[in-house]
Amino acid sequence: MRKIVILGAGYAGLRAMKELHKEAGLQITLINRDLYHYEATELHTVAAGTKAPADIIFDLESSIPEGVDFRSGTVNKIDVETQCVYLEDENIPIAYDYLIVALGFESEDFGIKGAAQYALPLANLADAFAIRTHLEQRLARFNDSRDENDLSIVVCGAGITGIELVGELVYRMPEWVAQHKLPADKIRITCLDAMPAILPMFDAELSRYAIAHLADRGVSFQTSSAIDEVTATGVRSGERVFPAHTIIWTTGVRGSHVVANSGFAQKRNRVAVEPSLSLKGHPEVFFIGDVSAVADPGSGHVYPTTAQISVAQATHAALNLKAQIAGKPMTDFTFKSRGTVCSLGPLLGIAQIGADGSMKLEGRKVAAIKKLINDTEILEVSSIGNMISHAD
Numbered sequence: 001m002r003k004i005v006i007l008g009a010g011y012a013g014l015r016a017m018k019e020l021h022k023e024a025g026l027q028i029t030l031i032n033r034d035l036y037h038y039e040a041t042e043l044h045t046v047a048a049g050t051k052a053p054a055d056i057i058f059d060l061e062s063s064i065p066e067g068v069d070f071r072s073g074t075v076n077k078i079d080v081e082t083q084c085v086y087l088e089d090e091n092i093p094i095a096y097d098y099l100i101v102a103l104g105f106e107s108e109d110f111g112i113k114g115a116a117q118y119a120l121p122l123a124n125l126a127d128a129f130a131i132r133t134h135l136e137q138r139l140a141r142f143n144d145s146r147d148e149n150d151l152s153i154v155v156c157g158a159g160i161t162g163i164e165l166v167g168e169l170v171y172r173m174p175e176w177v178a179q180h181k182l183p184a185d186k187i188r189i190t191c192l193d194a195m196p197a198i199l200p201m202f203d204a205e206l207s208r209y210a211i212a213h214l215a216d217r218g219v220s221f222q223t224s225s226a227i228d229e230v231t232a233t234g235v236r237s238g239e240r241v242f243p244a245h246t247i248i249w250t251t252g253v254r255g256s257h258v259v260a261n262s263g264f265a266q267k268r269n270r271v272a273v274e275p276s277l278s279l280k281g282h283p284e285v286f287f288i289g290d291v292s293a294v295a296d297p298g299s300g301h302v303y304p305t306t307a308q309i310s311v312a313q314a315t316h317a318a319l320n321l322k323a324q325i326a327g328k329p330m331t332d333f334t335f336k337s338r339g340t341v342c343s344l345g346p347l348l349g350i351a352q353i354g355a356d357g358s359m360k361l362e363g364r365k366v367a368a369i370k371k372l373i374n375d376t377e378i379l380e381v382s383s384i385g386n387m388i389s390h391a392d
């Protein structure tokens with residue numbers, strides 16, 4: 001039996017497990033920090049309180065096929081020379097013949113002063129819940145403090161994550177206003193970005209639709225506003241200060257810190273792997289999902305970090321792992337996008353569908369598409385029971 005160890009039960013890790021578990025002669029161990037899988041693409045809904053944590057997680061026990069050994073534990077280090085993985089608080093290393101690293105993303109603060117200390121990241125379920133708790137406490141506090149900064153939220157980063165979060169916040173805000181009897185006209189949501197354009201990956205008409213929808217609901221967009229400093233009371237960009245007691249950080253992601261801890265050559269904790277997705281000099285080790293950096297052979301640019309690409313990489317790495325075992329050559333990873341979707345709250349969004357993005361959609365039908373994507377993913381890596389229990 002060959003020992004396959006998969007690190008991380010996010011989109012990439014779970015998909016790799018699903019692709020490999022039926023293969024004869026493999027002993028698969030899946031290691032994940034938590035006992036549950038969370039849908040990272042839905043974290044903004046928990047942060048804004050439009051969904052409860054239970055709505056975006058499913059327990060892993062119910063998704064692990066027979067024959068796969070699941071271990072809950074936090075990976076600390078990988079040693080490719082001795083072919084071992086080390087977990088926190090455990091002295092006995094876990095040996096492997098083949099390793100798939102799918103440890104996912106963490107928040108990237110780019111070393112900006114005060115960001116790590118004062119801004120709230122949105123990179124896992126605990127982060128999302130912490131944002132929601134903080135927001136509710138700050139809003140509720142206004143009635144005693146009368147401090148308008150308790151009603152002010154700054155979202156740093158106007159990429160898809162930042163915009164999806166802002167969309168949920170504007171949808172949820174009327175409920176909070178009613179619950180705490182807040183002055184609606186004093187609520188401030190500001191979204192800051194260093195880039196000159198919002199959602200530049202979308203067709204200009206679609207991004208205009210998104211901006212207009214959010215601006216109509218009171219969101220102030222500040223583009224070309226590189227953040228210089230975050231403090232306990234606001235965000236500074238050049239001479240301008242945006243006061244707020246809730247500062248949320250969605251400017252970008254890096255891969256898991258385990259990558260740097262383990263001494264791999266990396267940039268922002270992403271490893272530049274071979275086109276086969278294996279590690280240079282170690283064909284038995286694969287990096288997939290947000291911990292990998294793979295160049296698109298067409299454009300030469302590194303693929304972005306998305307769930308869609310993570311899943312495609314998992315399928316490809318599993319194929320190449322099986323090829324190696326069978327003594328066959330590995331093939332290069334290529335990716336054809338199925339499109340890009342950005343929600344604007346639970347009820348609508350914008351989307352460009354197809355590899356060339358030629359089908360442009362806006363409004364309520366996009367919410368249905370987003371739901372279909374999430375449901376399909378749960379069905380494919382988990383079970384119909386979990387898919388139905390997540391249907392709303």
Ligand SMILES: Cc1cc2nc3c(=O)[nH]c(=O)nc-3n(C[C@H](O)[C@H](O)[C@H](O)COP(=O)(O)OP(=O)(O)OC[C@H]3O[C@@H](n4cnc5c(N)ncnc54)[C@H](O)[C@@H]3O)c2cc1C
Pocket residue numbers: 007008009010011012013031032033034037038040041042043044073074075076102103104105122123160161164256258288289290291305306307308309310341
């Ligand atoms: C709010 C938001 C919205 C998004 N929307 C979209 C979208 O619409 N479409 C899209 O394609 N992408 C979207 N993304 C990006 C997408 O979520 C990521 O690209 C994707 O989650 C990466 O998948 P992954 O499997 O590599 O990592 P992850 O999903 O991060 O999974 C990593 C897993 O590893 C576990 N883990 C981490 N560290 C350790 C450790 N040390 N030891 C053990 N286990 C560990 C984690 O708990 C997790 O289970 C969104 C991201 C965010 C934050």
